[in-house]
Amino acid sequence: MPKTKSPSYTAPALEKGLDIIELLSRQEVGLNQSEIARALGRSVGEIFRMLMVLQARGYVAQDPLSDRYALTTFIFEIAHRIPTIGRLTAVAEPLMRELTRKINQSAHLAILGDGGVLVVGQIDAPGNNIMSVRLGARIDTWQASSGRVIIAFRDEETVERLLAEEPLPKGMTKAQIREELAGIRASGSEIRDSFVIRGVVNIAAPVIDHSGEAIAALTVPHIERVNDQIGFEACKVAVIEAAANISRSLGWNGGEDG
Template sequence: MNDTSDNAKDDDKYRAPALSKGLDILELLAGEARGKTQVEVAKTLGRTTSEIFRMLMVLRQRGYVELSDDGDRYALTTKMFEIAHRHPPIRRLTSIAGDEMQRLADDINQSVHLGIMHSGKVLVIAQVDCPDNNVTSVRLGAQIPLFDTASGRVLTAWMEDRLRAQLLDAVDGSAERRKDFIEGIPEVLEKGYCENASLTIEGVVNISCPIRDFSGKVVAALTIPFVKRLSGTSIRSVDESREALLSVCRSISRQLGASVHVD
């Protein structure tokens, strides 16, 4: 018996073309900040405009996509993000981390965001602003290229070598960024956190620390895009902010059941 032909038969047996088309559209639009026209979606996916139109109408009726004000471009709504937050592990993580993040932001007068790995990018699932009038923060729901982030290094540093290699092979990015990212991982493992100059905003220092679950696995990264303040009622140094961040990450990890894996 030919295993290959048997697998092909099984694949044909369980095909759901309409579902596949819908998922193709969602995955395509997930990477398009401005959205795409019906013609662009059809051309990119190699489909006819008529079959894409039917799928877009269903997705729009269900609230997954919306039309731009000019009625020309389709873009994702926040519905998928909202559904993801109903997933028990994420809901528990954000519930536990929320109060801790707010206390940290108030204490050090810096914004804080919580990220997880999602489809080879860092997805921001929680974000808290500091009390100061001037704020540098990352948008809730943002998907940030892996090689551009301190949190990306934290999320990949403690992966098994094989899984990390597979992930890095699948992620797009310049050779220089990839090399710098990989070479920085040993330092993250040695220190237990990542601290480096922002690759997207000059003058910002990103400080990112791991959060572990009951098994000791790193499931999220809590990050401060540190801005040096010249005035205000609460001015903390990078060192003070880092120590406060490490303490909060240990606290969140313990509440997730990682007591034996954290100091």
Template sequence: MRRVRLVARRGKAETAARYTTPALEKGLDILELFASTSDELTKREVARRLGRTVSEIFRMLVCLEQRGYIAQSPEEDRLRLTLKLFKLAQEHPPVKRLTAKALPVMHDVTHKINQSCHLGVLDGGQVIILAQVDAPTSTGFYVKAGSSVDLMEAATGHVILAHQRPEICNRAILEWQRDTNEEVPPDLHKHLIRIRQRGFEERASYQVNGVINISYPIFDDQGFAIAALSVPFLKRIKDPTTAKDVRFHLQRACLEISKEIGGE
């Protein structure tokens, strides 16, 4: 029996050795290193943390940068992880599942509050609108599905940032800075804390006068926001719907969607 086990183990070891892929392993080691830290790293720092020489990883770093997985920071000698992996994850079937589960709930909400609503996710330094449902009225305001909105001008984006992992939040902000070459609003950190404390965002639109953006997060199974459901509330004459009504139905809708996708 002992001889059989030794042979089996030797066979597994030989199989593993036969199918090793050093380049792929180095690439994955690099990606996992950047994913585990919010620090921007030089090539020498990457090599030191991986226990390798710069010459061993140089070509792999160049390849990952060319493919868009890592990028140069404003300080050109340092590298950071981009959100390309996050974008790939958005193309995964769970995103389609999120949209499929959300749309019936969104239709229900719009009929209860006579307002449009939209579902958004982070995409680098922007918010992408995955789905949108019109208000069941002849007039209204809506954000077009498929459109992108500046991260710093979107209640949807702020709600997701406020309920995300710090490293994801920081990366999205860095992406926004790189894309826009603008400074982060000085009160952003305090603003996100306030959103997290009360659980939602409600503020005047950054782009349209008279519209109040109300947004609630949709959570994954670890309690982090993967999306947000938002209503650009426009008060109509003779329509009794209030911002309080919108908050009530929107919160219930987000809890329902979170539950449907297995979130907390």
């Protein structure tokens, strides 16, 4: 959830609508009208009017059996209309599909968002056994290979700000994280055990645009199958190559200017 500041101006009706959207974004199965009102400290009447407008505009939908309201995919569609994200995903998707077919592993594309890493692209492996991250998932910045790889290829001001703002992993210091970021930058990728699932190894590489800084990361949560046709090392090379191809399509010159 984005960090809030004390506003100079207020728009109560707009704030109520945004409060509902933000509340529902954290719910797996939605909430009914009374639950929403209780959670937000509002009257049922206030919430009813807001829900009717949000439903009419396509932001929320009501389950006719449970009467619960949940967000639709409309907000996600709007997010993809943002030129930078739209262009990024349009360029990346065919290359990601080619990659997942080649290595039989799932792949996702993530960017830095407010308060975490946001998954904006996801392609499942073509086989029966898959390991994937949900499209639209938000992950803690420092506990995601995607976030660490992006930050490793950003300016010092961004690194310093995120070290100050985002919660550090338990037992980790800023100095340790800086050392790891330097290693990622030196190698051009991050290969490490998953932060959350045993047996999964993250392969993450930066997606760099014309500015020379990372705007996203391509990550494969690699799982080892008994009859894999492509080995881990070949898989790693393919992921790094795919990220470089996406970068070149976004105007990156491959570091030719130094």
